[in-house]
Amino acid sequence: MVIWQQSFLVRKQLLQLVLLHTAWEMGSGQLHYSVPEESQHGTFVGRIAQDLGLEVSELVPRLFRIESEEHGDYFEVNVQNGILFVNSRIDREELCGKSPLCSIHLEVIVDKPLRIFHVEVEIKDINDNAPIFSVNQLNLFISESTTSGSRLSLESASDADVGQNAQIAYRVSLNDYFVLNTQNKNGKIMSPELVLKRTLDREDIPSYHLLLTATDGGELELTGTVQLLITVLDVNDNSPVFNQSVYEVSLSEMSANGILVIKLEATDPDEGINKDIIYAFNTPLPSFGIDENTGEVRLKGKLDFEDVNLYEIQVLATDKGHAPMQGNCKLLIEVLDVNDNTPEMSLKSLSVPVPEDSPLGTVVALISISDRDSGANGQVSCSMSPPGLPFKLMSTFKNYYSLVVAAALDREWQAEYKLVVTAQDHGAPSLSTSSSLVVPIGDVNDNAPAFVQPSYTIFVKENNPPGAHIFTVSASDPDVAENGQVSYWLDEKLWPLSSYISVHSESGKLYALQPLDYEEMKLLEFQVRAKDAGLPSLCGNVTVQVFVVDENDNVPAVSAPVEDGHTLLVVPVAAGHMVGKIHALDADSGYNAWLRYELHEATTGPWRVGLHSGEVSTVRALEEMEGGISHSLLVLVKDHGKPVLSATATLSISLVASAQAIKTDTRISRTGGGPQPLADNVNVYLIIAICSVSSLFLLVIIVYMALRCQNQAKEAMAYGPGTATLVCASEVGSWSYSNRHSHILAGVSGEASGKNDLMVFSPNIPVFAENREMRNTKEIISDSSGEVSL
Template sequence: MVRQKIKTSPLLPVYADNQGFRRTSNTVALELNYQFPEAYTFLYDLAVYSKKSASAMPLLRRDSLGTGQLLRLVLLHTAWEVGSGQVRYSLPEESKHGTFVGRLAQDLGLEVSQLVPRMFRMISKGRGDYFEVNLQSGVLFVNSPVDREEVCGQGPLCAIDLEVIVDKPLRIFHVEVEIQDINDNAPVFPVTELNLFISESTLLGSRFPLEGAFDTDIGTNSLLIYKLSSNEYFTLDVQVRNDHNNLAELVLKKALDREETPEHRLLFTATDRGKPELTGTVQLVITVLDANDNAPVFNQSVYEVTVLENTANGTLVIKLNATDLDEGTNKNISYAFGNFVPPIVRAAFNLNSDTGEIRVKGDLDYDHVQLYEIRVEAQDKGHQPMTGQCSVLLHVLDVNDNAPELAVTSLFLPVPEDAPPGTVVALITVSDRDSGDNGKVTCSIPPDLPFQLVSTFKNYHSLVLAEAVDRERVSEYKILVTARDEGAPSLSASSSILVPIADVNDNAPAFPQPVYTVFVKENNRPGAHLLSVSASDPDVRENAFVSYSVVERSVGEQQPVSSYISVHSESGHIYGLQPFDYEELQALQFQVSARDAGFPSLCGNVTVQLFVLDENDNAPAVSPPGSGRGSPGPELVPLSAGAGHVVGKVRAVDADSGYNAWLRYEVQEAGTAGPFRVGVYSGEISTTRALEEADGPSQRLVILVKDHGEPALSATATVSLSLVESPQAVKWDSRQRVGSERPLVDMNVSLTIAICSLSGLFVLVIVVYVGLSCHPGPEVMCGPGKATVVCSSEVGSWSYSQRQSRNLCVWEGTAKNDLMVFSPNFPQSSENGEAGKGQILTPNVSGQKED
């Protein structure tokens, strides 16, 4: 009958039969009294202690129903309170495939419907797949028959350890299946026929030890009873030794007569005490010898010696000595192993036939054999040799010659970097084939690791996560697990566990700088590459795949920023979608977003400042002559005008800025200027000498106005001058002169002040640039029409973001728009512009002189 232990304890095991129903209280009491008398006595005393009536005691012995119920209640209560939680079953060996073992899921407290979702699995440690679990019913059944003798040999206890693992949450159960011995092995004699030589002169009562049979079963199944077939000469005497093995001796009860019966054939039978009984037989062939009446005799029948398992070959174990009372050749003795000495003894030891010395011949292993029983025969050299026998019991002492063994079962790899502490990473099983302290093993891992070992059961350990891990800091851990025994000297073994850390999306893309600055010349080609931005993400795979996009906003008159620029989603290249016009847009600030492909995705932003650089794409525009006075027509010049007299002014404006808007005036054909000249930067037409009548009544000047751009653009203005002697003209000229001499003086003073201011401002900007070189500049707001001066990265260069030319009227009839600036010195770039990463933008105020 297969039995199942439920919530076992050392004193009170509880059983359930194959069908899962509890036995009746009477049956439990009977079985408990038979197999666990100590537990039964304990419960009996407990019943008395509970102040039951005295009549309960005999009723308990007679398995009464009331006492059985009490026994069952106490048994269940004690098992529930004391039980260690381990499920243990017992199973007879050689059970067929499909044999019911127990309702494992029910006994472990698991729902059968949850076995598959929770990834129920069972691991058998080094014993083969003898058992399986039906995931639909949760029943543990036999997968293949278990031969107890093959699995555990003759050990007193044979158990197969199973580990049951379920997830969500992860739990580990330890199940032990005890394999019960059945009487499936009959006693076996080493030989089928045993030859004995007995002299006819042997005295009555002489004893002849017989080699017993060997039964591989244990317990009562291996206890043997010997019998000898009926005869009139010999009887069988069986003695029980300390090791519970029976020693059978053949005793002569009637004198032998070789002439009458030279040979006796007897049947020697060994029967075990199992159910059913099994027997083994050997044929005894007894040959009666003549003469040589004395056999060799050892000084003791049994010798006991000890030897270390690592004893070197050739080491003397024992020297045997036998004596023979005969004379001559009948006294000479030779030693030899008995006929029944197994090959394992002959392989491990050597017996000197002349001296009786037994020496180590092969390797001794305590873990393989702890006791050798050696039968030695001493035979004289008479014509009819006689033999004496003795037994040598050789005990092998354990030496710490076996290092611990490690077995690692990985469960949860790789470990996500967001795994909580306590996550089980692997199961570690340690074992040592030595015994005692030599077989006690401790397990450890190096310190300063985010892992720890937790002992779960016997030599089972769990490698669990002790603290949070970060893949970006350490992507994998190589953990050296060391097992060390307590022997002297101590032996150890180690095994490496590679624990990779799985990435989770916990890092947003990051740009190497907070602000990108790029300078682009106006009139750029549509679709031209402006600059590239790049963000990095320390995560891996899709968590590190970065895509770029523009953070949409309005520019100017509700124009979306995406109408000006475009960002390639994979490379981060920024392209201009349309030509920039400096006269409309001087600066554009926008944000680029970098987003990874993780779940959930993370993003990071960076600011891009784009400055449009002016190009000389606007020619000077000349105002119509006389517009300053409000009436078109030729300029009237009095003949009395002296040298330096201002007779008029050419006014022109340029929509560009800087050098591109700095205008220069000159007479197109210098030989036709006559007594007149034009101011190079003022555009004022003045006399070079006193006028004469020979100069004629009128003059026609063609004035060339050109800027300082590259290439320079120009325009022409034709000025007609009429020489008059009218007082009215002189009066107007007087006003004109008075009004023109002061602006010339004011212009010179203003230019001097402007130059000094710009020089001082240049020094100030250099100081500010050095002080703020490590800090991002202030935000530049986008929008047309705002004049903003920026300092580039080139020392000593200046530019304007925008300059609108204006006519500044001082008083009636006079206006000037001269502007003196330093030449901008921007780094040359490709036709589409140049990106200056990380430049400091410093707003400044340009010097401007108003006349």
């Protein structure tokens, strides 16, 4: 389309030239004038009538006129004076454009005769147009990686003027990066160029605003300008940069999952995708996560100060450029401790059992205290409970406590201690832990075996079977093991006892090795010693008094009268006259020796015998007429034992007329025994002593009966620790005594003594062991096997 328009204009111009040439040939000549463009109305152009050789006066008559087919009425002729003047404003640029020659062709026509004259008025260019650019702002783009010396072509300015007025010179505003370069070609200035003097940095100066000025060559220079906006195109030549090289954050170890830790921000001075940043950790972390687009770091796991108290995280920022660049920073996350760990106790050393003789300050245990927390949360104090224990805790060095002996120990008072050690930290709130510890006390042989009583008094029936168990002594030793293992033995230093008594070394049982005979031995006194097995061993002793309790094992023994003979001669006497007396003795004691006399049922005659005295007397008066009659009396002598033992005495009595020497023929028999030795005459002093204490005996009997009714004791012969009772004759009867010596074996004196005047016996009163009313007593009953039961 553009080419067609240009071709049309060329053909039009050629046609105009042809027509002008034809008209010129028809006229007589041609005039040439010039006038500056933009001339005012009336501006003188030339004396056209004169120049055409026409008279001014004939201009009107000949119908002088000018015509211009193309350019209208730019010019007019004053027919009064024949002057050609400017009729209207002429703009050469509008009329001729950029044509170097601009002329207006006028045709002057006169009639009579017809003549046509050709007049050419050249329109002179004046500098009335400043250079102009097609745009007010020229946008240029240059990469920041462009090397110095590179060129940027600029748009040329245009100037509607021609010639010198259209000669344009360029200049650019001062700057440090660009210079203006213009090239001439065939004397004409070509398009200007910007030459890069130094490398660009878009991040330093992203764009440049320059003013390009175009100046024409007129005498009065006119200029035109255009704004140059040079935009520096980004190249991914910058790494992302964090606003801090190191970030420090504190975070409680109890922080909730998903909490925002920090938001990191990196900047990239590049543009576009070159500045778009992706965030990431250098290495994956189980506890933290980062948003790759926003840089937000969030907690995604559980923190534990005791495991990790500081996280050093390398964070990377990578841009999205074609050749990605990377920046980094360090993120320090300090985990703040929370008192979430209870103290821990560890028993490093325990020395048990603790000997009870341990000195003060002896270390029993070494306890390690630790707390995984830090600061005040990890500072632990240690205490012990309950109070009042003979131990204390001492801080030896950091995190270690020693349990030491703080008071004297006594295993026999307390064999072990249960204590609780509590460790408590100083956190808020405080946490604590407790541990129980049992401290046994080791035994030391510091206690000798001890008997319950300082002495024992026991009663043993005579005639016991050999080896009978008569008593058990027991000593206790509060010590343990070998220190409390007690063995027994008899102390025979003062008196040999091995033939009478033995003791079992382990059980403490006392055995009678042979039958005891009350008539031979009434008291055995000895010491039993108890010894433990400790090193060194300790001993204790107890005195044992064994009273032999009489049994009815002796029949009464009848002694013959002092006078010799077998017949008692009496003279007739009145009733109640004593004619004789039976003397009998019983080697037993107590009730067993208490005798009574009876006439045998076969005995007849005027006789009677005293139940307790043995005196034979008449029951009626004997007459002379009865003289020469011989009477035989059979007297039974019985004791009060169980079973009753008895003996018989035969007394022959003859009546005589006058007094004669009386002789008694006594024949003695006894029940259940062999021959017994006859006793000596009754000691007169003994009888006096017995009578003097008869009242005392009566009192003892009364007390005995009262106690018997109160305790409802068994009627059995008993023995045990107790006090022997002294008894004498009273109104209830008389005692008979053995003429044998009674022996007392004493561990202290070792002497044996015989007594004819006083006897010691234990009445038939039950005695009970450990009875509140009758203390220090035990009832002992022999069984059928001869063993004695307690």
